[in-house]
Amino acid sequence: MPTGIYQRKKGYKLFKNTGDKNPAKRIEVRKKISEAMKGNKNGIGNKSRTGIKSSEETKIKISLANLGKIKYWKGEEATYSSKHHWVRNHKGKPKICENCGKSAKHWANIDHKYHRDLDDYIALCVKCHKKYDRKF
Numbered sequence: 712m713p714t715g716i717y718q719r720k721k722g723y724k725l726f727k728n729t730g731d732k733n734p735a736k737r738i739e740v741r742k743k744i745s746e747a748m749k750g751n752k753n754g755i756g757n758k759s760r761t762g763i764k765s766s767e768e769t770k771i772k773i774s775l776a777n778l779g780k781i782k783y784w785k786g787e788e789a790t791y792s793s794k795h796h797w798v799r800n801h802k803g804k805p806k807i808c809e810n811c812g813k814s815a816k817h818w819a820n821i822d823h824k825y826h827r828d829l830d831d832y833i834a835l836c837v838k839c840h841k842k843y844d845r846k847f
């Protein structure tokens with residue numbers, strides 16, 4: 712199978728060539744980066760010389776990460792409360808807790824899937840709603 716061997720050799724050669732070219736390219740890129748870093752007086756990416764700035768950067772990163780969490784949390788809360796508002800708009804204020812008969816404050820979703828089905832919601836007082844939600 713001479714052709715098979717030849718093809719393999721060709722493939723190996725090609726691989727070797729790119730392998731030889733890559734480190735040289737890498738060195739060139741490194742040179743370019745280091746040159747760019749020299750001209751970089753803001754210290755972006757050069758954390759060893761700007762310890763204070765990098766810690767500030769970390770602080771910003773942490774606060775941004777927290778913001779993301781808060782945003783996400785608020786988003787979850789928004790969909791939750793908007794559905795409750797929607798129920799309130801259609802069914803009115805909950806009057807009597809369907810569990811204990813006391814004055815109800817909440818519309819509780821029966822299956823906790825929060826479909827836009829008014830029959831899925833029952834009036835519950837705060838205590839019963841908490842108890843009810845804990846079951847899920």
Ligand SMILES: [Zn+2]
Binds near residue numbers: 810811812836839
């Ligand atoms: Zn109740």
